[in-house]
Amino acid sequence: MIGILNYRAGNLTSVSNALDRLGAEYIITDSIEELDKSDAILFPGVGHAASAMEDLRARGLDTWLKCTEKPVLGICLGMQLLFESTEEGNTETLGLLPGRLQKFDPKKGKVPHMGWNRFKILKDHPILTSIDGRHFLYYVHGYYAPTNKYTLASCNYISDFSAVVAKDNFMGVQFHPEKSGNIGSMLLQNFLDIIQDGGQN
């Protein structure tokens, strides 16, 4: 059973539809008791980082996320919130990964980075099984995570940024796998396989 984190900034319908298409069982919840019973957590997110963090804190989910040892997959804003802080509203985020999110410079290109792009794999990881630099994934974001030692794949738009990250049980993708056609489904299936294999990474 996957727990889809239910909070104000979630694009829950798209994510739950994607899991339905894969035949995965899930529960949409903000109850810590139900999250404790889940095998893994999907942490979606769209919108503004400050209001998302505010809502996570109000529900006590920030503390729960920081302590969990279950596999967690952050999607888009969900991935961004795994980092320490963001320029968006000068917000302190969860701090599970080192680094500060920066805003794309609108003088250098259109913002948000919106559309299909490819990435370059820097490190192998089970979340990237059968996915490589030829594949296109769908991105929509105005802030980006600089690359660091936890970057599994980097994408380039205006500058290089983290497209896929992983540290311990935490994984994150900047693109929207639930909206990235069959390749996106494959990535979600990889996450399901990681859970099946006991959450090792």
Added chain:
Amino acid sequence: MLTKRIIPCLDIKDGRTVKGVNFVGLRDAGDPVELARRYSHEGADELVFLDITATKEKRKTLIELVTRIAREINIPFTVGGGIRTVDEIGDILKAGADKVSLNSAIVKNPQLITEASDRFGSQAIVAAVDAKRTGDSWEVFVKGGSEPTGIDALEWVEKVEALGAGEILLTSMDRDGTKSGFDIELLRQVNKRVSIPVIASGGAGQVDHCIEAVSAGNADAVLAASIFHFREIEISDLKKEMHLAKIPVRYPVV
């Protein structure tokens, strides 16, 4: 490299796809979900559904349709047509749409852009701008292009960006339905003034028109309806030609 997007547009009436030229001689063209699936399979990068239903039952039928599309389709899609309030936007996004396109309502109440983008994120808010050339400038039209507003289109695009729109769907009323090519000058002028993505619409008739919209007009995406509906241009062929013209496009990898 970020690729340029090809976006088929489906006109919806009472939950069904309709085909016709300028909404004249409408005929039923089947289940929107089937057509959406076909486009997605052929390599469409996104889809736009434009609801032209005028009845009171509109909203319920539309929400049911959006729910079905979201279950079946795994690429992004936008829904537009007569959306007026933040609550309506919320219902459509909750049903699974990624973006809503707003047109007449934001001309009447520009603050709707800010309210909606604050609540749902600017990535979900597309400002649809219908522009008609008058001499050296362009005027914004509303209500499906039937009503002039006196608003200068180039000033308007700057304003919608400042208010929080995440993208502009720019339709040339002069070219819409003519298949004579996009209004490149309009695209250029708009792109000079905004730093959010711009979708070119109105006038697609040939592959070269789409290439020109991107290479000369700096469009980030190209939208068309009839050329795809009537299979005058196959999406895969269009992408191949754009690739040969050195425009970055996404191909489906098998």
